[in-house]
Amino acid sequence: MTRVMIVDDELEMSRLLKMLLEMEGFTVATSPTGKGALEKAALEALGVFMVDYHLHDMSGEDLIRKLRADPALASVPIVVASGRDVEPEVKRAGATDFMLKPFEPDALIETLKRLAADAAVSAAPAQV
Numbered sequence: 738m739t740r741v742m743i744v745d746d747e748l749e750m751s752r753l754l755k756m757l758l759e760m761e762g763f764t765v766a767t768s769p770t771g772k773g774a775l776e777k778a779a780l781e782a783l784g785v786f787m788v789d790y791h792l793h794d795m796s797g798e799d800l801i802r803k804l805r806a807d808p809a810l811a812s813v814p815i816v817v818a819s820g821r822d823v824e825p826e827v828k829r830a831g832a833t834d835f836m837l838k839p840f841e842p843d844a845l846i847e848t849l850k851r852l853a854a855d856a857a858v859s860a861a862p863a864q865v
Contacts, residue, residue, distance in 0.1 A: 738762040738763050738764060739763055739764070739784035739785060739849070739850075739853035740763070740764040740765070740766065740781065740782060740783050740784050740785075741758055741763050741764070741765050741766070741783070741784065741785050741786075741787055741849060742765075742766045742767070742768065742774060742777065742778060742781075742783050742785075742786050742787065743755060743758075743765060743766070743767045743768070743787045744767075744768050744769075744770075744771060744773075744774040744786065744787065744788045744789060744792065744800065745767070745769065745787075745788075745789040745792075746769045746770065746789065746791075746792050746793045747789070748769060750789070751767045751769065754787065754845075755767055757842055757845070757846075758846075758849070761846050763849065766781060766783070769792075769793075770792060770793060770794045770795075771792050771794050771795040771799065771800040771803070772794055772795070774786070774788075774800065775800070775803055775804070775807075778804070778807075778810055778813075779807075779809075783810070783813055784813070784814075784853045784856060785813065785814045785815075785816065785849050785852050785853055785856070786804065786813060786814070786815040786816065787816050787818065787845075787849070788800055788801065788815055788816065788817050788818070788832075789817075789818055789819070790817055790818065790819035790821070790823055790827065791819065797817050797819070797823075797827060797830075797832075798826055798827060798830040801815055801817070801827060801830040801831045801832050802830050802831065804831070805830075805831040812856070813856070814833040814834070814852035814853070814855070814856050815831065815832045815833050815834075816832070816833060816834045816835070816836060816845075816848060816849065816852065817832045817834075817835050817836070818835075818836045818837075818838055818840065819835075819837065819838060820837070820838040820839075822837055823835070824837075833852060834848055834852060836848065
């Protein structure tokens, strides 16, 4: 199943999301900081990023730009979550999708599965 990186400085939220996603068959890595996420992402094959907009060390927009600037990560889908509607800002920065908190767990699962499937199709070699 797809490997998801949860980037959220609220440790309880990360723990709950990790548990939810693992119950759905995802493999999950977590980081409480943008810097940590960048370091882990350089070492792990990831299928989707789930990024909280408000991090202690950088904004979600800054993290998105850094991920998109890395050729190895530029095509990995990024879902941003926030309690404020910052969808236009994060989409301009390069986010694939946005979820307004609070969101339904089923909506998150559906979004991550859809993005992982879309990414798999995009990465598949073209058939002649």
